[in-house]
Amino acid sequence: IVVDDNAPEEPLIAWDERNPAMDIGTPYPNMVEFRKALKQWAVNGEFEYGTKKNEPGRFRAFCKGQSIIGDPCKWALTASWRRDENCVMVVRHQMEKE
Template identity: 50%
Template sequence: MDQSGEIRHTIDWDIIEITPFEESQIDAPVNLMDEETMFAFVGLTLEKHNDSVEGMNFGPIVDEIMDISVDDHIPNEENVFHDMDDPPMDVGTIYANMNDFRRAVKQHAIKTKFELGTEKSNPNLFRGYCKAESCP
């Protein structure tokens, strides 16, 4: 035992005997366990697929037997859905996020055939304009 209280064992390397391999053991195939033996060795059992499926209950979930009602509505969050093939570009139109708004502006420019220019753009701001001279 050392000063820290740990027991230390010393190995006397002089008394260890190393048995050399015989010529027939070199490059000989090693017999490994098959899958069933390995499962039994580690304490597991193989289950047939049909056995595990039969024990499951696939009955329908009925709202009347549920203990807690679930409402996915988040307060103060707008649920806004637009036709992104022909998005509305009216004053006061609300989009769910900046990416949806940018996508709608680009689609609107394609649909109405005008050239869109971007004056400023960052994650919270998008300022665009019509590049053509005939734009109002």
């Protein structure tokens, strides 16, 4: 049986589940996959993150101040649903200066 499930309105978005990127413009298929990627990114970087003022179409996260091993980390990022791109995209990743 041949199955052609290619839907042109649904972009094919692939991301590295073991080493996800959080650069501005990085797409994810949906918010669930983005949150999964953020958790893995935090595990890889050995830091804890917090969230604030999240909505169904927007997710904001920030470093809680230091990594698990005590190194300082100051960043904040925002990802939002991009209707025109039909995906969740990292739209802001700010590295704060100490």
